[in-house]
Amino acid sequence: AQSVTQPDIHITVSEGASLELRCNYSYGATPYLFWYVQSPGQGLQLLLKYFSGDTLVQGIKGFEAEFKRSQSSFNLRKPSVHWSDAAEYFCALNTGFQKLVFGTGTRLLVSP
Amino acid sequence: EADIYQTPRYLVIGTGKKITLECSQTMGHDKMYWYQQDPGMELHLIHYSYGVNSTEKGDLSSESTVSRIRTEHFPLTLESARPSHTSQYLCAISTGGGGYTFGSGTRLTVV
Numbered sequence: 001a002q003s004v005t006q007p008d009i010h011i012t013v014s015e016g017a018s019l020e021l022r023c024n025y026s027y028g029a030t031p032y033l034f035w036y037v038q039s040p041g042q043g044l045q046l047l048l049k050y051f052s053g054d055t056l057v058q059g060i061k062g063f064e065a066e067f068k069r070s071q072s073s074f075n076l077r078k079p080s081v082h083w084s085d086a087a088e089y090f091c092a093l094n095t096g097f098q099k100l101v102f103g104t105g106t107r108l109l110v111s112p
Numbered sequence: 113e114a115d116i117y118q119t120p121r122y123l124v125i126g127t128g129k130k131i132t133l134e135c136s137q138t139m140g141h142d143k144m145y146w147y148q149q150d151p152g153m154e155l156h157l158i159h160y161s162y163g164v165n166s167t168e169k170g171d172l173s174s175e176s177t178v179s180r181i182r183t184e185h186f187p188l189t190l191e192s193a194r195p196s197h198t199s200q201y202l203c204a205i206s207t208g209g210g211g212y213t214f215g216s217g218t219r220l221t222v223v
Contacts, residue, residue: 032210038153043118043202043214051209088153094210099145099160099170105153 002027004093006103013081014111021076021106023091032094033074035065038105039087047089050074061085086110115139118203118215125193125222133188133218135203143206144186148172148199149217155202161186193222 003026013019025031032051036044048059055067065076074091091103115138125131135144146159147170157170161180175197176190190197200219204212 034211036214041217041219043216044204044212046211046213049209049211090153090155099157100204100210100212102155105155107153 002031002093002095002101004091004101004103006089006091006106008106009104010107010109012109012111015083016080019076019078019081019085019108021089021091021108023074023076023103024072025074025091025093026072027093027095029095030069033065033067034092034094034100035059035063035074035076036090036092036102037061037087038090044090047076081108081110083110083112116203116205116213116215118201118218120218121216122219123221125220127192127194127222129193131190131193131220133201133203133220135186135188135215136184137186137205138184139205139207140183141205141207142183144180145204145206145212146170146176146178146186146188147202147204148174149202150199159188193220195222198222 156172158174
């Protein structure tokens with residue numbers, strides 16, 4: 001069965017430092033992969049998505065993610081974190097049956 | 113960008129009350145979903161619909177029910193609320209390409 005794993009429950013990064021959030025998936029073929037961000041008390045906003053083609057995808061707010069088939073990973077990165085990036089981040093997978101499977105989320109804290 | 117609306121944003125209600133959480137969208141998308149989000153953040157699919165008169169249960173068993181009489185509306189009902197139903201409920205639509213657009217959510221507290 002398909003699944004998504006986000007191994008880090010919490011991550012703290014200093015403002016201005018680089019960020020990498022990990023995401024691993026389990027699926028027999030190439031999935032559609034997504035990263036969402038959720039600010040406190042809000043719904044989820046799509047940051048970026050991967051379907052096929054270039055394995056490095058650019059998203060909104062300066063985020064990017066790289067799909068690595070050999071590692072079954074889709075890690076999210078940002079070169080310089082801003083205090084406003086503090087939020088929960090969810091990785092998700094769609095196997096083509098129109099149902100998203102989410103990871104458990106990673107809470108990003110940004111220190112001054 | 114598709115618009116999706118959820119009301120109310122916050123609801124505090126007593127045990128045993130019947131409640132309906134509203135979800136509506138303006139763009140006529142067929143596929144709609146309800147997720148329950150625990151305080152620890154994890155999202156669980158509880159209901160989905162692929163069109164009018166189509167409803168299915170999701171991966172997480174829920175005592176709630178849904179209906180899809182009109183394309184625009186996908187309400188979720190709890191006939192008798194209990195403290196165990198306290199959670200955030202997120203509605204979403206599939207906007208094509210496998211991704212979803214989410215509403216702002218309803219945070220339900222049953223006391």
